[in-house]
Amino acid sequence: MIDFRIDPEAQARLAEAAEIGLKELRPAGLEADKNMAPIPVGDPFFDRCLERGEGGTSWTGLDGKRARSPRRSVVERLLLSEEQAYWDRGVIIALPGPGLPENNVISMGTDEQKERYLGPFLEPDRPRWACFGMTEPGAGSDAAAIRTTARKDGDGWILNGAKCFIGSASRSDWILVQATLDPTKGRGAQRAFFVEKGTPGLGSFKIEKKMGLKAYESTSFSLDDVRVPAANLLGGEARYESSAGFKTAMRTFNAGRPQIAANAVGMARSALDESIRFAREHDLLGRDRVRDRIEAISRKVRKARLVGLKAGWLADEERPNIIEASMSKALAAQMAQEATTLGLELVGIVGARGDHLIEKLYRDVKAMDIVEGTGQVQRMIVARTLVGLPR
């Protein structure tokens, strides 16, 4: 039955997220932006995250009894993402935890892999991170084009290549590296490997300088004859028949796009509230032009939120959401850029000083139209289904 309600429990969790956002995420994000550097590994901010029960896994353990972070519906996760990103999107990416590859490990990993790689996140003794190594200098949205190679060597694998823009890579306990057995064979030849911190050949970590979202590290690194045991192949060889290897990555992208859209909605809402606050303080709300622009952005925020939630709801219902996921991201990212642009135009020359929240949001939000497939790639994905646009 059609329902747009947020149930009281979820509402309470959102209220809690808002409180943490105000007290923790927003100040940490502003500080990182001022310092122009990621939040350092030893920062007490991360200890407080653990104290609040964050930084764990939603995996329930091999006995199925443990769960540090209860698994919520996709819709609720999107609402939470929106609320967190409202306060600071960069900081939520910096948060400790098994991060992006967690779902892949839960859905595809062997029991041994789950225990080894997610086990430490059940009751983390310290802030721990993991990350997914997909993007390469020559392969962004076109994940099928990756060039990092995996070569069978006795009972193990040898990895060679370079990755870039990988979140939290230098601080991760392990990286799930996407590699190909043969770059000429496309998606079907791709595999994912656990590469643990300190593995010889894994190195040249370089934290990139970014325009925004400075609170988390985006890192490039190289893999030079990195040898990993056969047990580090995600899911084992049997999992990789046909094109399943590539689908590992695609599955992440499908889950990720509405998430990015929710982030964009949160950031846009942040810019909107700040714009209204500024306009009220400066007696601008009586001007038709100002009010009309605020109305237009509010409307776009509202619709982008609903499109994202629809994609999430379809995922909860285990129905295909490829079109909706792409639509949500294409729409929300564009809208959020407009929201921050409007905000800067409202605050005027003050925004040029470089220390205004809306100016930060303007820089931060651009990434939402790029990560997990650019807006153009999203349109290509939709158009393939809608009108059979050839690949």
Added chain:
Amino acid sequence: MFDLEPDDELALVLETARRLAREELVPPMRTHEADRAISPALASSWEEVGLSTLDVPIELDGAGMGCLARVFVNEALAEGDVGAAIALDPYGTALVALLEVGGLEAARTLREATGDGARRALFVDARDALVSEDDAGLTLDVPWVAADEAVALVLLDENGVCLVTEGLAFDSVRGAGIRAAGGGRLRLDGAPVAGRWENAEGAGRARARARLHTASLLLGVLSASCTFSANYAQERQAFGRPIAHHQALAFLITDMRIALDAARLVVHEAAWRVDQRLPCETEAASAFAEVIEVGRTIGPNGVQILGGHGFMADYPVEKHMREARALSLLHGGFDAAIEDAGQALIAQERPLGLGQEGAL
């Protein structure tokens, strides 16, 4: 918690509406337009279907399915032919406007005046009319209504509604579109007011329902335009491939579809709020503005995709373009909608905060 699945009853009604639109409304679309009326056979067969009383309360012998069901069905029917959809609906928003402002008794008055829906009633927002009143009665001039005749008028203003059942005069006008429902300039010249109900809050909700009603009809027209032009673009060849496979058009079609789907959700959410008795005026105004804005893009681009063919009356997209624009001018149009929504928004500290009133 968030759920977009219509319940079984609505799903069934919707399936019926879509089938009827496809089979009964689309084929005679141009004939109805030329005749400025639907065929008597269609009109008489429609009474048995029961779609007209979908949002009429059970107490008044309706289905009592509410605003959300109405917007779903409106879209389905308007996707077939919006003129016929309006012609086949005896009340439009007239009955629910009376209901919101004056309650069941007021609505019952209209049921009686129309012979339980045997004849049409009109809803007019005072923002679309020149209105004055003196001892002689109500004088009014509405440049266009999608009707040639009606037995009752429900006129909405900021304070409430009044019902007029005598003295309705129509001068036939060509109409920019929606001709299957007729088209006239409506005048009253000192007409007696049969009833008046004042309730500003109810008037706000009545306007919300009226906007959502029109917005949902608009959605149907735009959906038809999107579907037709996208299908055409996959068949029509230019420069050695379907025109839809040129990225400029592929992206245009994609953006049209994204805009339509998004606007539909916004309308549904606002209609859901109506049924939940939650504040809905801002959301409805915003939803109406959104659909109008989307229509500005989809209407003309539906024609554009067909090129020269789109300009010709041989294809329905030119009709969609005209009719979407005409619908967009109702209730004070876009400017009134963004004014209402904007004023409400700036009065709030955090207008789109999550979880207010337990809803999005």
